[in-house]
Amino acid sequence: xxxxxxxxTQIGSIKNTQKITSAMQLVAASKMRxxxxxxxxxxxxxxxxxxVIGHLAYANPEYNxxxxxxREVKRVGYIVVSTDRGLCGGLNANLFKKxxxxxxxxxxxxxxxDLAVIGSKALGFFRSFGGNVVATAGQVGxxxxxxxxxxxxxxxMDAYEEGKIDRLYVVYNHFVNTMTQKPxxxxxxxxxxxxxxxxxANMGTHWDYIYEPDAREVLDALLVRYVESLVYQSVVxxxxxxQAARMVAMKAATDNAGQLISDLELVYNKxxxxxxxxxxxxxxxxxxxx
Amino acid sequence: MAHTMKCKVVSAxxxxxxGEVQMVIASGDLGDLGITPGHAPLITSLKPGPVRxxxxxxxxxxxxxxxxxxxxxxxQITILADTAERAENLDEAAALHAQEExxxxxxxxxxxxxxxxxxxxxxxxxxRLRVIEQLRQRRA
Numbered sequence: 001x002x003x004x005x006x007x008x009t010q011i012g013s014i015k016n017t018q019k020i021t022s023a024m025q026l027v028a029a030s031k032m033r034x035x036x037x038x039x040x041x042x043x044x045x046x047x048x049x050x051x052v053i054g055h056l057a058y059a060n061p062e063y064n065x066x067x068x069x070x071r072e073v074k075r076v077g078y079i080v081v082s083t084d085r086g087l088c089g090g091l092n093a094n095l096f097k098k099x100x101x102x103x104x105x106x107x108x109x110x111x112x113x114d115l116a117v118i119g120s121k122a123l124g125f126f127r128s129f130g131g132n133v134v135a136t137a138g139q140v141g142x143x144x145x146x147x148x149x150x151x152x153x154x155x156x157m158d159a160y161e162e163g164k165i166d167r168l169y170v171v172y173n174h175f176v177n178t179m180t181q182k183p184x185x186x187x188x189x190x191x192x193x194x195x196x197x198x199x200x201a202n203m204g205t206h207w208d209y210i211y212e213p214d215a216r217e218v219l220d221a222l223l224v225r226y227v228e229s230l231v232y233q234s235v236v237x238x239x240x241x242x243q244a245a246r247m248v249a250m251k252a253a254t255d256n257a258g259q260l261i262s263d264l265e266l267v268y269n270k271x272x273x274x275x276x277x278x279x280x281x282x283x284x285x286x287x288x289x290x
Numbered sequence: 291m292a293h294t295m296k297c298k299v300v301s302a303x304x305x306x307x308x309g310e311v312q313m314v315i316a317s318g319d320l321g322d323l324g325i326t327p328g329h330a331p332l333i334t335s336l337k338p339g340p341v342r343x344x345x346x347x348x349x350x351x352x353x354x355x356x357x358x359x360x361x362x363x364x365x366q367i368t369i370l371a372d373t374a375e376r377a378e379n380l381d382e383a384a385a386l387h388a389q390e391e392x393x394x395x396x397x398x399x400x401x402x403x404x405x406x407x408x409x410x411x412x413x414x415x416x417x418r419l420r421v422i423e424q425l426r427q428r429r430a
Contacts, residue, residue, distance in 0.1 A: 027379060041304040048368050052361055054309065145303045146373070209361075212320045212334035219333060222359065225370070229302045 007268040018257035025250035030242035046229045056219045067223045075112045077156045077165040080171035082122035083242040089249035091120045098183040116152045172234035173241035181241040295327040296366040302372040315342040324350035332362040339418035352377035354421040
């Protein structure tokens with residue numbers, strides 16, 4: 001029964017793997033709920049800031065901030081938001097494919113690209129793929145804080161202010177629902193035109209604020225905060241995507257393990273039955289020979 | 291005139307409070323502010339420090355903000371904090387430790403950048419301790 005024993009050990013090891021994947025699935029499910037809540041909690045901040053910026057821009061039309069100004073594109077910056085850990089299906093691979101396509105398009109137009117990467121997976125990918133990585137932030141964990149990200153965001157914003165890059169994008173996974181995550185490229189700087197139009201559209205009132213210390217300073221600081229909050233939002237959203245993708249991937253793995261186990265059990269039972277039948281026919285044959 | 295106004299306290303990471311208040315007291319860049327219903331529209335940046343909300347029934351709650359903005363529009367106040375915490379959640383030991391740490395960094399200043407960062411950290415730690423002190427005084 002050597003064959004039978006081998007199959008038994010194989011079934012045992014698959015069962016162990018199944019236990020791990022199903023535990024990971026449950027953990028991912030509960031983490032996903034938390035991440036989704038966090039996603040909702042970050043929204044009011046960015047919305048309020050956008051409203052205030054809209055009002056300020058409306059009240060001070062003569063002041064054209066650097067962040068609102070389109071200029072000729074010679075070099076662009078990307079902030080790539082990825083996960084820290086793997087085992088989440090094609091989430092990162094799809095995102096990188098999107099980035100690589102964008103890079104190719106820019107390369108074709110003779111536009112150079114700077115990258116800031118968030119998450120160790122992106123760092124690993126661009127280290128082997130190549131690409132000009134100017135800033136990184138890794139190991140942000142399950143509860144990222146703005147402080148964790150500010151460094152790499154600031155590098156890009158400074159580059160924009162100094163004119164080293166003419167556009168800044170953020171690439172992250174958009175959380176559509178548990179089953180679907182969509183790699184998304186969003187333009188951060190200059191603020192996209194339609195967003196600017198939205199801003200001025202909902203500003204019908206004709207009063208102005210009292211500013212302390214002064215309108216421009218407040219507007220400058222608010223725009224910086226706004227961009228930071230957008231990046232933070234995309235990191236939080238990507239986190240929710242990571243957990244959702246991991247949950248789905250682990251569910252598939254658990255199901256597959258179940259399928260494998262039932263297949264192997266069938267083979268094992270057949271082999272056992274064959275051995276018994278053979279033994280009986282040998283005994284019967286032996287008895288008949290006597 | 292209404293005796294209360296809507297107030298929201300939000301940070302980039304979470305929404306901390308939303309509801310009716312009678313008065314908001316915060317430390318603005320140019321000095322402390324007390325805002326009651328009917329205040330003129332105003333935007334100011336905030337220094338690290340306490341924000342006190344006084345509710346309809348006279349009770350109040352303290353928050354700590356590490357900087358941010360305060361916006362007043364008719365009938366509504368919004369506090370956009372960089373980071374905000376409820377005062378009860380502040381940890382005195384951690385704040386003291388942060389203060390010591392910042393002072394130490396200031397003393398062995400290595401570069402311009404690190405100096406300014408340590409100065410910011412020190413200001414935050416001191417503001418945190420201020421909030422804790424206020425909270426304790428009210429309890430006493």
